[in-house]
Amino acid sequence: MTVPARRVRHLHRDRRFDLRTTTLFFVLLAIILCVMTFLARIAVSIVERRPVWAGLLVVMGIAVVLMSRTRWRRLSAARCARRAAEALEEAAETASDSLGSAHAAGTMPSAAGTGAGEENVTAVLEQPVDCAELDADGFEQAIADLCVRDGCREVEVVGGAGDLGADVTAFTPDGRRVIIQCKRYGDGNKVGSQDMQRFGGTCFTVHGADVAAVVTTSDFTAPALEYAQQCGIVCVNGLELNAWCDGTGSGPWDMAVADTC
Template structure:
């Protein structure tokens, strides 16, 4: 009669309990804990003996941590911005290729060449008729004045008129390197530029916009008090007749009139 034997359960060698490995683990853990306790105790003792030195180290540690954190944030932000720019560039190229394939992109030969003015929109400006300036809207009038500045060899011509412009509609650099600030007033014949308009421009053209030459040009005329104030402040005034003469080359440019009675 045989004796029934209990089946022996096989043990996974990887999961077998190893007394030596466990002992080594707890020994290393104890060494680490003792080392940390020793460092904490040493730091506390040093702080008691040299509180100023310890405080300085603590501040430097916090500052270093904040610096590393801010640099990491900037790095992450720059990485996201770079990815977004790459995505936008890829989308723009795709859209351009699509428009080109459909024949919607005009050829360079079909574009109209003209003076380069920063901020200029696709607005056709005919400077051949004296009535054109009064027929333009305020934005078109500003661009027309910028066109005249560019025609007469001004550099860095920029149209900046709009909400919050603080009186500056056109900014440029004259051929001799002076900063030119122009305010444009497209008024009707019965609406003259008054002293209040001139005073508002005079209060910002030199102090805020740092103009070397300040010019106020209008399609109408100026009142006597406005001309008197402009003369006192050194602002060059161009009325409708002067504007047409400037356009036709019958008078010097406004920046060449600086110092002449307005």
């Protein structure tokens, strides 16, 4: 006796629970229920106001049902419900995919935008900077930007608590390590020998500087200049800083080479 093999339904194994799709499914279902409720209220209102018209509509509806009864037999209520649920689920998935695509398109930067940003950064670096108008953090960043503009590599702003005198570190185009201390002082306040000695005690031994420089918006006292000359520290005063900013002067590493010649 041969037993007919029962056709096995293949389940969609790749379908997983998606919160967004499920939420959209129930939203669409709620909208359909609201529309059905609205239509039911309209039907009740028609029955109350125009009973004759309501009766005619009911008779026409019964006639349509009787004429298409063979078709209704083929379509069970469960099948209709399943098809409706599948249609709603497909609509929810489509809406979910559309939202995801729109979000990705809005957050993905374009290559043109990146190029424009790089051009803006280059333009800012090439503009003269009035360091006297900056605060201490802005002054350190401006010095770092000047190093970048002049071709230095691995430029970092490291100033802060525990920096041991190093505010900006970099490597010159020829590979020398530069340690810069930034002193944003007013015209009446000069960099003294004590500041210079504290920097001189760490710039070479701790930070391993090939070029050590103190850059200020003001000037240096005579003892500070004397100590710097003995230790090989480059001193950049306010006038030399302005020349460096507008491109008519040299960076501290070039000034160190000039001093040794």
